[in-house]
Amino acid sequence: MEEKRTEISQLGEFGLIDRISESFELKNPSTVKGIGDDAAVMDAGDHYSLLSTDMLVEGIHFDLSYIPLAHLGYKSVAVNVSDIAAMNGKAEQIIVSIAISNRFSVQAIDELYKGIKTACESYRVDLVGGDTTSSSSGLIISVSVAGKVAKEKVAYRSGAKPGDIICVTGDLGAAFMGLQILEREKQVYLTDPNMQPNLQKYEYIVGRQLRPEARTDIISDLEEKGVKPSSMIDISDGLASELFHLVKNSGYGVRIFEDKVPIDKETFDTALEFNLDPITCALNGGEDYELLFTISQADFEKVKNHADIHMIGYMHETKSANVLITKQGNTVPLSAQGWNHFKP
Ligand code: ADP
Ligand code: MG
Numbered sequence: 001m002e003e004k005r006t007e008i009s010q011l012g013e014f015g016l017i018d019r020i021s022e023s024f025e026l027k028n029p030s031t032v033k034g035i036g037d038d039a040a041v042m043d044a045g046d047h048y049s050l051l052s053t054d055m056l057v058e059g060i061h062f063d064l065s066y067i068p069l070a071h072l073g074y075k076s077v078a079v080n081v082s083d084i085a086a087m088n089g090k091a092e093q094i095i096v097s098i099a100i101s102n103r104f105s106v107q108a109i110d111e112l113y114k115g116i117k118t119a120c121e122s123y124r125v126d127l128v129g130g131d132t133t134s135s136s137s138g139l140i141i142s143v144s145v146a147g148k149v150a151k152e153k154v155a156y157r158s159g160a161k162p163g164d165i166i167c168v169t170g171d172l173g174a175a176f177m178g179l180q181i182l183e184r185e186k187q188v189y190l191t192d193p194n195m196q197p198n199l200q201k202y203e204y205i206v207g208r209q210l211r212p213e214a215r216t217d218i219i220s221d222l223e224e225k226g227v228k229p230s231s232m233i234d235i236s237d238g239l240a241s242e243l244f245h246l247v248k249n250s251g252y253g254v255r256i257f258e259d260k261v262p263i264d265k266e267t268f269d270t271a272l273e274f275n276l277d278p279i280t281c282a283l284n285g286g287e288d289y290e291l292l293f294t295i296s297q298a299d300f301e302k303v304k305n306h307a308d309i310h311m312i313g314y315m316h317e318t319k320s321a322n323v324l325i326t327k328q329g330n331t332v333p334l335s336a337q338g339w340n341h342f343k344p
Contacts, residue, residue, distance in 0.1 A: 036249075037157050038086035038234060039147070048154055050091075050147040052083040058138035066182045069108055071210045072141070073115025079236065080145035081123045082214035082289045086234035087156075089149030090219070093128045094120070097142040099135035112141075123216060153223075155232035158249035160294040164230050164315040166246075166254060169218050169290045169308055171262040172239055173278065176285025177270045178202065178209030204266045212289040218309070225302040229293035240283040240334055242292050243322070246315075253321045256313035256334060283324075283334075 008016060021035040032048060033041035039052035056062055056076050064072075077094060084091040096116060100109065120127055125145070160166075185197035199206050214234075222229065231250060233242045239261070243254050263282050271278040294315060295303060303309050316322075322334040 033156065038083040038232075039089070039145075041087065041149075041154060044148065046151075048089075048149050048151055050084050050087050050089045050149060051144070052080060053142065053144040054079050054083065055140065055142040057140050063182075063186070064139070065186055067210050068115075069111035070115035070118070073112040073117075074119045074211055075115075076141045076143045077116055077119035077123065077125070077145075078212050078214045079289060080143045081119070081125065081216060082212075082234045082236070084145055084147035085214050085216050085219050086232050086291060087147070087149055088153050088219060088222070088229060088232060089147045090216070091123055091125045091145050091147040091214075093126050093146045095129040095144045096127060097131040097133070097144075099133050099138075099140040101135050101137045101139075103137060104139065123214065153228055155229045155293065156249070157231055157233050157245050159231040160246055160250040160252060160315045161230060161296070162252050162315050162317045164294040164296055165300060165311050166243075166256065166292070166294050166313040166315065167229075167303065167309050167311050168235070168239065168262065168292050169215050169310070170288065171264040171267065172235065172283075172288050172290060173271065173281035173285040174205045174208035174264050174267045175212060175287035175289075176209075176238075176281050177267045177274075178205035178207070179287075180274055181206055181270065182209060202266065202270060204264060205270060209287065212287060214289060215291050218291055221306060221309075222303075225306075227295055227299045227302050229295055232291060232293035235288045235290045235292050236286060238284040238286045239288075239292065241286075243334065246292070246294065247319060247322055250315065251319055253316035253318045254313055254323075254334065255316050255321075256324050258324055258326045260310060260312040262310045262312075279324075 011019060017035065024034070026034050030043045031040070032043050039050040042049040042051065054076070056072070058064060062072055076096070080094060081091040098112070116127065181199065181202045185199065188195050189197060231246055233245055235242050243256070247254055258279050261279060261282050263278050267281065268278045271281045304311070323331045324334050325331055
């Protein structure tokens with residue numbers, strides 16, 4: 001009998017990845033960690049090698065009517081470097097593959113690579129290869145990154161223990177609100193091309209959407225302070241979604257305090273302007289590329305004065321009890337919306 005067709009939306013992105021992962025087993029002793037973390041981990045003798053990849057597709061991940069190609073190039077590298085940082089590692093090489101159509105000129109590709117070069121310089125990574133092919137119309141950029149980490153320092157999504165402190169870097173929800181502004185201004189422009197977008201008031205959040213940074217600085221700071229996170233992940237899909245990855249992989253629950261979740265004033269004000277709840281934007285907005293990690297209580301003193309590390313909660317014994325404690329002191333269940341690219 002013919003197998004019934006299942007829609008991808010029924011599984012979702014993570015369900016689909018789990019399904020792929022289940023049908024493969026690791027055969028090489030050098031493969032330490034396969035599918036399921038921010039990067040794969042391989043035994044390279046005296047250290048671990050790290051490998052990760054991320055693809056950006058026009059019309060899905062970016063809109064060229066508002067992202068300059070140089071920023072897009074920078075972002076495509078930064079998001080990959082971020083996945084290596086999330087393993088507590090350092091990125092060293094990238095491979096960049098592009099699919100382009102005749103819509104793009106040589107000058108356009110020059111612009112894209114200008115951004116890629118700037119990112120290579122700021123993160124000290126080498127572009128060592130790639131592939132160039134044609135597409136029917138849209139632009140696709142696929143970047144793979146290799147890095148390394150000392151064996152005793154690797155940080156997985158698993159590893160958090162009850163009582164561990166949950167930390168996030170920077171501030172959250174800004175990239176999402178930046179995207180709302182860009183989308184709004186695009187609509188205004190489409191209805192009246194004489195209207196020039198005024199983005200000045202939203203410079204920070206728009207910048208967070210167009211040109212995110214990987215928090216390699218935090219990795220150095222943690223190393224300097226002698227702190228090894230018990231678990232770590234980068235925030236690409238939204239805080240709530242990433243918290244659930246920590247829950248799933250550690251087997252413990254999370255308790256988050258709303259008033260501790262860092263939200264920039266511009267993000268906060270813009271959320272209100274859009275009639276959105278700022279905390280919802282911080283929990284569910286994607287693409288901040290900040291780091292989410294846990295530390296043991298013994299390391300509290302070492303990070304408590306860091307200006308850009310915020311302690312937002314702690315790990316709890318009970319895996320199913322994932323809650324947000326609101327500003328008013330109410331305890332509400334945490335839910336992850338994340339980004340579902342496969343919504344029907
Ligand atoms: P991130 O958000 O950190 O980039 P993803 O959610 O994209 O991570 O991926 C989670 C895990 O699933 C990673 O280990 C990634 O390598 C793996 N993965 C994603 N898509 C596929 C695929 N099509 N085949 C095999 N592994 C995949
Ligand atoms: Mg990641």
